[in-house]
Amino acid sequence: xxxxxxxxxxxxxxxxxxxxxxxxxxxxxxxxxxxxxxxxxxxxxxxxxxxxxxxxxxxxxxxxxxxxxxxxxxxxxxxxxxxxxxxxxxxxxxxxxxxxxxxxxxxxxxxxxxxxxxxxxxxxxxxxxxxxxxxxxxxxxxxxxxxxxxxxxxxxxxxxxxxxxxxxxxxxxxxxxxxxxxxxxxxxxxxxxxxxxxxxxxxxxxxxxxxxxxxxxxxxxxxxxxxxxxxxxxxxxxxxxxxxxxxxxxxxxxxxxxxxxxxxxxxxxxxxxxxxxxxx
DNA sequence: AGTTGGACCTGACTGC
DNA sequence: TGCAGTCAGGTCCAAC
Numbered sequence: 231x232x233x234x235x236x237x238x239x240x241x242x243x244x245x246x247x248x249x250x251x252x253x254x255x256x257x258x259x260x261x262x263x264x265x266x267x268x269x270x271x272x273x274x275x276x277x278x279x280x281x282x283x284x285x286x287x288x289x290x291x292x293x294x295x296x297x298x299x300x301x302x303x304x305x306x307x308x309x310x311x312x313x314x315x316x317x318x319x320x321x322x323x324x325x326x327x328x329x330x331x332x333x334x335x336x337x338x339x340x341x342x343x344x345x346x347x348x349x350x351x352x353x354x355x356x357x358x359x360x361x362x363x364x365x366x367x368x369x370x371x372x373x374x375x376x377x378x379x380x381x382x383x384x385x386x387x388x389x390x391x392x393x394x395x396x397x398x399x400x401x402x403x404x405x406x407x408x409x410x411x412x413x414x415x416x417x418x419x420x421x422x423x424x425x426x427x428x429x430x431x432x433x434x435x436x437x438x439x440x441x442x443x444x445x446x447x448x449x450x451x452x453x454x455x456x457x458x459x460x461x462x463x464x465x466x467x468x469x470x471x472x473x474x475x476x477x478x479x480x481x482x483x484x485x486x487x488x489x490x491x492x493x494x495x496x497x498x499x500x501x502x503x504x505x506x507x508x509x510x
Numbered sequence: 511a512g513t514t515g516g517a518c519c520t521g522a523c524t525g526c
Numbered sequence: 527t528g529c530a531g532t533c534a535g536g537t538c539c540a541a542c
Contacts, residue, residue, distance in 0.1 A: 231535065262519090290536080310519080310535055326520090345519050347536055390513060399537085407535060457522075457534070497514065500535060 232308040234371065234404030235447035236460050236468065237290050240314050243463040244292070245285040247316045248339060252281045253296070254332040256304075258350070263328035263343060266351045266363070276302040276352035277331075288364050289403030294331075301356045304331070305363060309347030315340045316463045344459055368402045371440050376402060378437045385425040385433065392428060392436075393421035393502050402440070408453055411477040411503045413439045420509045421502040422494075446470070453477075476503040484508060 232240075256277050258264045267273045280297035287293060292314060294304035306314060315324075317340050319332070324342050329350045331339040341350055353361050368384070369375035388395045395401055396410045405413070414421050416439035419432050428436065447453060452468035454460045455478050461467050475485055480493040484505040496502045 233536095307536085309537080344521075345535090347519065388512075394513090397536090459521095498535095499515070501533090 231310050231406055231408065231458065232312055232452070232460055233290055233406040233409050234287075234444055235409070235450075235470065236452035237287050237292050237308060237404070238448050239452045239468065240463050241285050241287045241292055244314065244316070244339070247463060248333060248337060249282055249285060251337070252279065252334040253277050253294075253304075254279075254334055256350070256352075257330045257332065258328070259323070259330065260326075260328040260343075260346065262346050263341065263348065263350050266349050273350070273352050276354060277304055286358070288358050288370070289367060289399055290406065291363070293358060295356050298356075301354070303353050303356055303358060303361070305349075305351045305353065305361070306341055307349045307351075307363065309343060309345065309349070311344040311459045312348030313342045313459065313461060314463055315342055315465065339463075366400045368398075368400050370403055371405070371444055376437070376440075378434050381433045381437055382430075385428060388425035390425060391422040391496055392419060392425045393496055394498055394500075395425040396436075396440075404444070405440070407500060408455065408474070408477045409443055409447065412447075412475060413443045415476045415505060415509060416443050418509055421504050422496060423510075446473070476505060479503060 256274055258270050264270055264273055277296060282294050282296060283298050284295045286295055290308055292306045296302045317338055318336055319338055326342050326344045327340050328343045329341040358364050384401055393410050396405055417435040447470045450468060450470035451462060452460060453470040454467035455471045476491050479491045481490050484491055487507045489505055489507040491503055492506050493501055493503050
């Protein structure tokens with residue numbers, strides 16, 4: 231599923247491919263994709279004729295910052311299976327194309343979303359932190375606000391397992407199942423350890439592992455694991471799946487100690503993967 | 511306030 | 527072969 235590294239990979243590619251282009255219109259093919267917008271007309275009104283100043287990202291969402299004189303922001307939340315693809319208007323539409331962003335010139339951006347958990351929404355202004363969808367978001371993992379001291383404060387109030395806490399976008403933005411599993415392996419912490427029971431050294435390792443794992447995943451162009459649909463804006467898969475240590479490796483030997491990787495459901499019903507020997 | 515479980519959604523997979 | 531049931535998880539919502 232697209233998490234921060236996949237969203238960041240697409241952001242960088244889009245910046246290069248369509249940065250500076252002018253939007254000629256937005257066409258919604260699957261109405262559900264625009265469910266967070268007041269109306270489809272509003273989506274077009276807030277984006278048509280405006281130039282893409284910059285492509286941004288907040289957590290797992292890709293942001294198109296439009297027209298600084300009459301600012302608005304196009305928000306693509308990728309959900310489980312959302313993808314952005316650069317295409318030419320003549321190419322046949324994928325069955326799951328939820329929306330098409332038309333551009334002046336020879337390109338368009340397509341939002342493809344098989345499971346329809348993603349969304350496309352336009353909001354007035356550029357102040358993302360004030361917008362409904364991001365108001366309660368925690369810091370970006372690479373920001374100055376994300377520090378071991380911040381983790382100490384925020385985790386001290388949480389008695390739930392560290393994995394669901396790490397996946398809570400209000401705690402830190404951009405982490406989903408794949409990277410939560412991988413970060414906790416790297417930090418040597420069991421996913422069901424209560425968040426407020428992490429030791430100081432554990433919090434330090436968690437902080438470091440969060441940044442290291444996400445950084446390496448971005449460098450590898452994200453993960454396209456076995457049951458994942460993820461591919462970049464050119465349709466190319468990521469390369470980080472080859473370096474996964476625990477995610478989707480149930481029963482396979484830990485690459486560090488050889489112990490079979492375990493899988494169990496955490497509270498909330500999601501699966502977690504961990505090495506029973508390396509993670510405490 | 512924080513935690514938990516259910517709902518949404520589709521394709522892949524399992525079992526009879 | 528076919529078909530019902532289950533699973534996967536990002537995010538929101540309601541209940542405790």
